[in-house]
Amino acid sequence: MIVKPASQGSSVGMSRVERASELPAAWRAATQHEPVAFAEPWITGAEYTVAILQGKALPAIRIETPRSFYDYEAKYLRNDTRYFCPSGLAVAAEADLAALALSAFDACGAEGWGRADFMMDSQGRALLLEINTVPGMTDHSLVPMAARAAGIDFDELVWRVLETSLVRTTC
Ligand SMILES: Nc1ncnc2c1ncn2[C@@H]1O[C@H](COP(=O)(O)OP(=O)(O)OP(=O)(O)O)[C@@H](O)[C@H]1O
Numbered sequence: 001m002i003v004k005p006a007s008q009g010s011s012v013g014m015s016r017v018e019r020a021s022e023l024p025a026a027w028r029a030a031t032q033h034e035p036v037a038f039a040e041p042w043i044t045g046a047e048y049t050v051a052i053l054q055g056k057a058l059p060a061i062r063i064e065t066p067r068s069f070y071d072y073e074a075k076y077l078r079n080d081t082r083y084f085c086p087s088g089l090a091v092a093a094e095a096d097l098a099a100l101a102l103s104a105f106d107a108c109g110a111e112g113w114g115r116a117d118f119m120m121d122s123q124g125r126a127l128l129l130e131i132n133t134v135p136g137m138t139d140h141s142l143v144p145m146a147a148r149a150a151g152i153d154f155d156e157l158v159w160r161v162l163e164t165s166l167v168r169t170t171c
């Protein structure tokens with residue numbers, strides 16, 4: 001299983017647990033950050049993220065790391081994390097992932113822009129890990145990477161994100 005703090009980000013406080021004896025330390029690591037932690041079954045499979053901009057999904061990114069999972073080190077410190085965009089998924093699977101990302105976003109009442117993270121299980125089913133409502137926006141971040149693949153440069157992306165914050169009035 002994997003143990004996570006309930007509302008952190010950047011994989012902070014997360015541990016993979018392979019045997020019961022590792023659980024107390026994983027729980028302590030997670031609850032160092034906040035009182036609520038949870039555990040999920042470990043998923044073995046490829047990892048994908050789908051950025052959403054103005055109600056549409058951008059091309060999926062497949063993430064590969066030689067580490068046990070996409071942890072803090074793999075995200076920010078290592079140079080052996082690999083990102084593939086286009087993701088290598090077949091057209092239909094890419095469309096399914098995009099639809100799933102949009103419906104997850106919708107189900108949470110999110111709108112505008114963001115990112116949904118997935119893993120594929122051994123049967124090729126996409127499992128939603130989480131949605132991110134304010135994902136990273138450095139020039140190395142995943143949303144700008146997906147936007148680039150769709151022909152949207154960083155400045156244009158920032159404008160489009162700002163456009164999502166324009167308030168609609170009904171009067
Ligand atoms: N159930 C799982 N099975 C296997 N690996 C997992 C599982 N859940 C998460 N992971 C790994 O841990 C990473 C971080 O998980 P998650 O996205 O839930 O955390 P986060 O801290 O909210 O991340 P973010 O920086 O995207 O906000 C995932 O990208 C994935 O590599």
Ligand SMILES: [Mg+2]
Nearest residue numbers: 117129130132
């Ligand atoms: Mg994540």
